[in-house]
Amino acid sequence: MDSPIHRLDPRSKFILTIGFFVSALMFTNIIALLVIFFAQVPGIVLAKSPRRWLRSLRGGLFLFIFIFVMNVIFGTPIVTALAFAIRFLAIMSAFSFFFMTTSADDLGLALEQIHVPYSISFTFTTAVRLVPTMAVDAQTVVDAQRSRGLELDKGNFMKRIRNYIPILIPLIISAIRRSVELAEALESRAFGASEKRTAIVTLKMRIADYLVIVATIIGLGLAVYVYLRVPLPNLVIPIQIPRLF
């Protein structure tokens, strides 16, 4: 996919992501966290990825509910519990936005150019690159076991958990086998033979990248100012849930 966001340097996008991450960690106020969450939407629209973004949020829905419920059970006020859950969503959204708009190749180049050792950057980008492959493998394993009569959605809670053993074991073994084969292929192609590597493509920061970095610094500065100096209104929901623990 091509968009102004996709064309940004990964380093500037990562700084933007860290900006959202740090801002989200600072606040427990629900209004501030909602602002941080929705502040990402213009970037997502510009990246022409609203559907993918919504799908990724759907993936985090279970944890969102889990964080909310667990906090309420342990006595956190409802609004604060909701704020914690939204914080999780804001952080997840920021990183999801980064990985949706950055190819594994560009990510690898960026890591190299900031002098991360090549073995580490390669490991990281290979892991990212293999996620869609593993997803396809997972679906194939699920299909194979369903074809043998496995019904994942049948039975009580413990039975449903155990139903995933025939899915996880083939997947893990397949991943290990793939890793061994990849390692052998890399060794056969002289991976690591030379300390100095050359690159056909190098990343260059453009004006848009510097603008994004400046905007991030200004945004972060504003967040710190608001955190330290601006009293934000607190939402209160007058419902008392008895503490279970």
Added chain:
Amino acid sequence: MISTENVSFHYTAGSNVLQNVNLQIKDGEFVAIMGENGAGKTTLVKMFNGLLKPTVGSVLVDGVNTREKSVAQLSRDVGLIFQNPDHQLFAETVREEVAFSLRNFGFKEDIIQGRITNVLTTLDLDRYEKSSPFVLSGGERKRVALAAVLAWDPKHVVMDEPTIGQDYLQKDHLRNFIVQITSQGKTVVIVTHDVEFVAECKPRVVLLSHGKIIADGPAAEILTNPQTLQQASLVMPQIASLMKNLKDFNPPPNIIDAFSAKAFFSGKLKGRVAAGAPTQRR
């Protein structure tokens, strides 16, 4: 019987993987579904046990629409053996691996043990019954995957690329095994690119290209038609290709396997001997 009625399917809107496929596979038939990569072969057979439901049209297994039954219910009658056995092996022993599906289908334990013993003996895996499936060779793991499906005795057996990674001896065993189970009345459907294997087995051949059926008929007829084969990105079996080049001998157009070729040339040789023609170069 397995039948598809005007079946079309897409994974993403606007890109049909299958287009208006009409196919009937009678009980006890042996059918090879062939075609180029991306033709829709695996997609089609995944509809037979309900893993995929058609976007348009219906798939009927023994008269029942696959939309009306779960995958588990359909799998009881349609056993699908996947291309890569490593996608399903997970148990500690071969015995437990085969028992898995039998337990899912609700068989009683004494019947399970009996069936496991029978199927492992049939597929020459009894010496491995207490071994981990992960320490077996590729061909042996493939046989374990086959045993795991045959143990529950499905009426229809579907194999996705069963000859990949198999040496000639294993392919020969597979061919004999297919003959054995079709003689027991089972329907066998294989998805394959292996024209040589299909030429030796001589099943009914269904050729797919770009999601459509472009040919359907006996192997001898389909595998000797160069235009149709080219459309499906397949090549003629070597014997058929050789026969085409030996026009001077006037071979029949439908010889695709070594046995038939041998019979033809034996007949020719006998004819020459009878006619007093020289049979050797001096």
